[in-house]
Amino acid sequence: MKVLIVGSGGREHALAYSVSLSPKVDKIFCCPGNAGIAEIAECVDIKAMEFDRLVWFAKTNEVDLCIIGPDDPLVGGLADAMQEAKVPVFGPLKDAAILEGSKAFSKDLMKKYGIPTSAYEVFDDPAEALKYLDNARFPIVLKADGLALGKGVLICETLDQARNGVKEIMLDKKFGTAGNKLVIEEFLKGREVSVLTFCDGKTIKVMSSAQDHKRIGDGDTGLNTGGMGTFSPSPFYTKKIDEYCRKNIYKPTVDAMQKEGRPFKGVIFFGLMLTEDGPKVLEYNARFGDPEAQVVLIRMKNDIIDVIMACIEGKLSRVKLEFEDNAAVCVCIAENGYPVKYNKGHVITGLEKFDGMDGYFCFHAGTKKSSRGIVTNGGRVLGITAKGPDLRQARANAYEAVTWVDFEGKYYRKDIGKAIDEA
Ligand code: AMP
């Protein structure tokens, strides 16, 4: 089988790694990929939003399966374009990817089908939004409706902050057209957990849980990022919580999408808050998380191609998902200054130390090959990932491996997985 993976981050490297383990696969392409992915796949310089070129490439190279990693091409309709060209594709069609593409859509869906989430209102008129804030309770959460690189969510402690947020999102259009509509929602307290699931339109199968660390600084301080590290499983996601979520959140979501005429085939990523009143949905994503995929996929025992083909063919009910009875931790190494302003082009040393090290993984994100060797090429650079028999050992292993690599401007959080000690 020839498989094409679209994307260039740590998530896509983890996907390429999983795909490379399948005996059914003899060739992997990645568009555009990165220096790490290039070790296991042929990287081709076509960007994830160049739909025509991607479809042309898939047809010309007789690709048997296209796996779409990131949100933008999914929300933009790359799966539709592949399907029209008769290229088997893993990832939701545009109609279903709206689950991530519009926060107003997803909130209204949850309300309509009784899926637990925070109270909210949707606004398309900034004056109305400002008026609403006058009687609101703080902190309060403002969300730009559309995709905003994970930055369109503002948690506002005061009325002034919230007013300013409405201005930034709806009037100044800081996140472009994503701010044409605004969701204002109740602030929830609790522990966050990420749960990834496979869906074939009707059936949903749950992967092992994970926890992300979204803020740039230790102790969850500073700006939001794409994610600075993860661990899996989450010790706070108990069997009881899992049972509740399957019954009240996961299955109802897939059923709701089917009833709405938007059957979801692909990965639904449930961002949950475990509140005192039970788990509630913070957000849906229509894809694997990054860096959640890095810790979840390496623990999956199934051949990923079998699972993906079952999703595409509507046969997921026949699959039994199995995960190793261990743990994994991923520590992201970024360029100093990320997520605001950072340099690129620094030579990365020590990458060869991962060769032959069972249970240790160096997933590349922003890297590229150059005449000087492999250099940094983005904010998040590497996702150093390790397994262990339990979370503590996995964390110790990951932090040991973080010392193996170096580059000028190397930055990482020192407290990934600290929550484990509170479990
Ligand atoms: P989202 O992009 O919707 O996941 O939001 C980004 C982050 O903002 C989440 O991971 C949470 O940490 C936080 N967040 C979003 N919605 C809420 C909420 N209603 N209450 C508290 N925190 C939230």
Ligand code: GLY
């Ligand atoms: N790590 C969070 C995300 O992928 O959206």
